[in-house]
Amino acid sequence: MNFKEKIFSILSNKEFDNLTWNIFHDQIKNNITYKNYLQFLEINPFEIKNISEIPFLPISFFKTHRIFSSRTTDDYDIIFTSSGTTGIKSKHYVKNLNIYIDSIRNSFEFFYGPIEKFKFLGFIPTNRKDSSLIYMIKYLIQQTHKNGSHFIPYHNYKDIFSNQNDKNIFIFGLSFFLLDFIEKNNHLQQNMQKNESKNKVIIMETGGMKGKRKEIIREELHDILKKFFCVKEIHSEYGMTELLSQAYAKKNGKFQCPPWMKVYIRDPEDPFIHINNNKIGGIDIIDLSNYLSCPFISTEDLGKKINDNEFEVLGRMDFSDIRGCNLMTPHFLEC
Incomplete structure (x- = not known):
């Protein structure tokens, strides 16, 4: 399904929610990596009732997998690569540059x-x-x-x-x-x-x-x-290599998202639970423009939501201090 026109014409939370559900069901049908990830977690996607309960794919998967919401993984317009100075770099295979x-x-x-x-x-x-x-x-x-x-x-x-x-x-x-x-x-x-x-x-x-x-x-x-x-x-x-949208802060590092992008903060003790405003945790992002790769991304950034419209980025997560992080990455999934 072509979601492009609908994504950039979102005007309300209701439109965002409806399109998110449609894209989520497209993901569990066509994104093999994401589908395998949910199976590993023993999650039945059809039992999910709230958008905040949608599982977010660890961003590290972009280092080890070609993330596509498609049965073909060799058809793309461009590859964006992260700027990391050490280790394996993330690669985002962009199927449609437009x-x-x-x-x-x-x-x-x-x-x-x-x-x-x-x-x-x-x-x-x-x-x-x-x-x-x-x-x-x-x-x-x-x-x-x-x-x-x-x-x-x-x-x-x-x-x-x-x-x-x-x-x-x-x-x-x-x-x-x-x-x-x-x-x-x-x-x-x-x-x-x-x-x-x-x-x-x-x-x-x-x-x-x-x-x-x-x-x-x-x-x-x-x-x-x-x-x-x-x-x-x-x-x-x-912004980041693994996403196609950007959030902007006009002052004091208080970021806002465009209408097709939303941020949640996950509990540092349990990465599958989202926490309330003004509490610090890992940043999870829905970026609907990512519908041809994966729009549900669990980042390695630390932040907090100020209110429904604003959030702060507080730095990178120290994984040695976060007990739940390894639960998110099943290393045996094949590329």
């Missing part, structure tokens, strides 16, 4: 409006062709190249405020790249201060240090970025 493109645009415009009103600047290395993040930023830049959108090489700097007609500058940057840029160009802070009142600038950090620098807490990172770029708030993006 779904990712639609998710990029619809997710961004849900929070920020039409992409055509922005000049996008990418503070991010571009040497990886298998990165979903680079693909996303490249798409936004290509769609708005007439606005002057481009990637920024920090070793060959051009003033990002050189065009006084720029009104809406949107900077995407990996944390380590932004900090490297600031260190190499701190003499330019005066330029930022001069242009502070002339331009509307949004700075969005898109993740951690990726092994390139020592990790620092989000508040410290944001304080450094605010001071250099002369902005009041730092925005954040939450």
